[in-house]
Amino acid sequence: MRRRDFWRWLPRRHHYEIRDPARELFLFRQRLWLTGLAMLVVFGVLLGRFFYLQVIAHQQYQTQAENNRITVVPVGPSRGTISDRNGKVLAQSFSAYTLELTPSKIDDLETTLTQIGELIEITPRDLRRFRRAMEESRNFDSLPLRTKLNDEEVARFAVNKYRFPGVDIRARLYRQYPEGEIASHVLGYIGRINDRDVDRLTDSGDILNYKGTDHIGKTGIELSYEDTLHGVVGFDEVEVDALGRAVRSLTKVAPIPGDHLQLTIDLRLQQLAEQSLGEANGAVVAIDPNNGEILAMASMPGFDPNLFVEGIDIANWDRLNTSPDKPLLNRPLRGAYPPGSTLKPFLALGALTSGKRTADYAFNDPGYFELPSGAGTTYRFRDDKPGGHGRVDMYKSISESCDTYYYVLASETDIDDTARFLSQFDFGQITGIDLEGEATGVLPSRAWKRDRFSGPRYKEEHRRWYLGDSISAGIGQGYNSFTPLQLAHAVATLANNGVAYRPHLVKRIIDGSTGQSKEISPEITRRLNLKPANLAAIKKAMVDVNREGTAMRIFKNAPYTSAGKTGTAQVFSLRGERYVESQIKSHLRDHAWYVAYAPAEKPVIAVAVLVENGGFGARAAAPVARALFDDYLLGKREPVKPPSDDNEWEE
């Protein structure tokens, strides 16, 4: 009984109620219909839930379902081709199959690589390239392992595809440079988009347009005309299942192919320029003075841009990057060299313009110029010709390249006036060519020197301009340093009587879809205020150079009249010693320069030739110009060899 009392909380009424079946049934029904009520409430909650999902939040779930279902696959546009002015293809795109791996989707990369190697030939070079691409790639990228698979290889892999999740065969666009090393610096190359490119594209807002693109221009025209060549990305809306397999295509927005570029470069002339430089390192720039079109722009040695497209392998990269010949340096664009005597016609023109000299003014050249250097001593600037050139007027100062004439002129001219005059020819500033990365060179002036030697490492004595600086600069040495492009541009401006055109490499842009072509119109950047008489005097002197002066032998028997100027740029200061080429190590030898235009009466081509460590400009550089002129004006194409006799060559 105590036990029962303890559990009194349990229902006890039943003792009495059990006797009443009617009440029993009533109470049961009460619970039953209470249950029914609970059911209705629960179903009401469910109905509320359905209403929320299917009416209130419907749009959101609709979107999510669509996102599940539809994948947008970007389709990269086909990159425009690049051809020379006559339509010869220099860079083109084509489609081919690649075997690609997505490392993030592969559990055991090494095993997969081995197993693929059993199916399809994978060379050690492919592997090296793949690993290099892995290091540089964007996250979760699909990376090429083998490129340009043939049909049999594609079939063999397709059968075994199920064994390799994360490995796919894709049709990819490739870039090919059929002419190899020719014009490599002009064309530049494309390469796989790397992290830096992504950052840049993100900043410029172009990243979406590159969703379907793997490559981007890295240098040269490929870089400078990236926007033109690339085109606009297309999209393929694909319905996919839960495993990401495409079920069907919904809508397609075709990519807009990139535009084609027709260059101003004449492949034949370009080839000749490169051949003419031979084994030497150097640069050639040929410009049409009448419109600024660049006919040839050679930089030797070159490189094969095809090596870079799918990622260059380490051996080739090291070879190109560490070679003392600097094959990756675009010399005409970025190489700055003292112009030497090629600056003389411009200095002379400056003297005529300012009235410091007349063309006929002559003096007796002792073969040196003495500059008092304090405490009664003098510093002697030598002319190359011992004993001097005799009586020298302006014509002779150019045709025989008399240094003393210019020493004296420099000593009487303020450097800032010289700089002001020369800057009109774009010396010391960019010419505005349509290639990125143009160097400005150095056009010395007081302000320049002060700026150059600013900073705590230098003292005031370093920053001050000395008369000696002017004397060196007065023969194109000293601080003067210009690119071959600047010289060619300056000569073209001179040949065109002071009307300067912007140098450019693209002649025509051809719409990738419609084929409509748009001519790039020549752009006059400057009209120099030069007196015709002064111009005529300088031009006559330059004709004399080729007729009876320093380049006389090179232009012997030329059926056209040409004008030129030789130059030799010192690499190594001889400190007043006489320069004997055979006694100087080859890499310390002077650079040979030659600038020219032809025909003298109505110029159609202006060139600047630089041969690094070539010695005298007349012997090393002028034959290149002669070959180009012969080819361009006469259609004759043979490299002109310098006369082999060992007679003295002089500036």
Added chain:
Amino acid sequence: MHLRDHLSAAWLRLTRHIDGPLMAIVLLLLAVGAVVLFSALAPDTDRFIQQIKSVGIALVVMWIVANIAPHRLAQIALPLYLLGVLMLIGVALFGVTVNGSQRWLALGGFRFQPSELLKLAVPLLLAWYFQKAEARITFSNFLVAMLLIAIPTWLIKRQPDLGTAMLVAASGFYVLYLARLSWKVIVVLTASAVPLVWLFAHDYQKQRVLSFLDPAADPLRSGYHTLQATIAIGSGGVTGKGWMNGTQTHLDFLPERHTDFIFAVYGEEFGLVGNIVLLALYTALLVRALMIASHASSLFDRLLAGTITLMIFTYAAVNMGMVSGILPVVGVPLPFVSYGGTALLSLFICIGILMSIQTHRKLVAT
């Protein structure tokens, strides 16, 4: 007698124990189920045909059960329960393990899940027990009933199959509830059940509950089912995407779409309108079942019919609640719609019992 009279006599004999309204509602539910299942199984028609066969067998079984008088069912309650518990012990000792759970008993090449049997055996036994006790819930009665529920529940829970264990326990407690267990005890039991279940739950079971609370936290793993199912239902909108047009369904985003998650297929393809139709059919079924329970002639009949009603309701509500993301994922099929022979069979046995209770009452009354 004319042939027509023979036929009509045969028809009468055949349908004597079939409850017309209940049969009509069940057939409508089956029709809806067939339509959805066809879409969920597409393009596999073999399994659809298999399910049609299962429905046929289940209907025959239902007819047989409907023809068995309820008091005969009371007689087999205890043996059935003992057999079920014995088989559960058998599962624990030599059961087949599938997906980490030991739930199946292999009997001569045929795999059988004894826990399914207990869903019916437990309410049957308790109804019989309280009938014997004349509905007196004394302390000893209560204790015995608790023990009878606890034994199979524990055995199923340790397979582990928490969902079925809870359903079996629930079926037992429904009987207790209908037998008018004191509200105070009900409150105490309910309050203690939640932490108890959590305490005994396996990690993966807890994970399911946690992922239910925030499905987006882990969208590709435990929350994936719920997320994709709610997307399917929500994207169906008011009128649905149309039969065979559900993208979530036909592009494989919905897992378990022909079994536990078939309601998502339905919601996606038939929308809110379809859902309301289904809820209405279930409501009609439950109302009819409640009426049968209400008018049942004996305490055993009443308790059994009421419990069966509550169980069918539980399956439907838990399944729809889980698929629409307001309940954690428990392996409960949607009655009359989900694919699967075993679940269908036990469901139709229940319907058969309801019909038996209803039709035998009439016979007694006349």
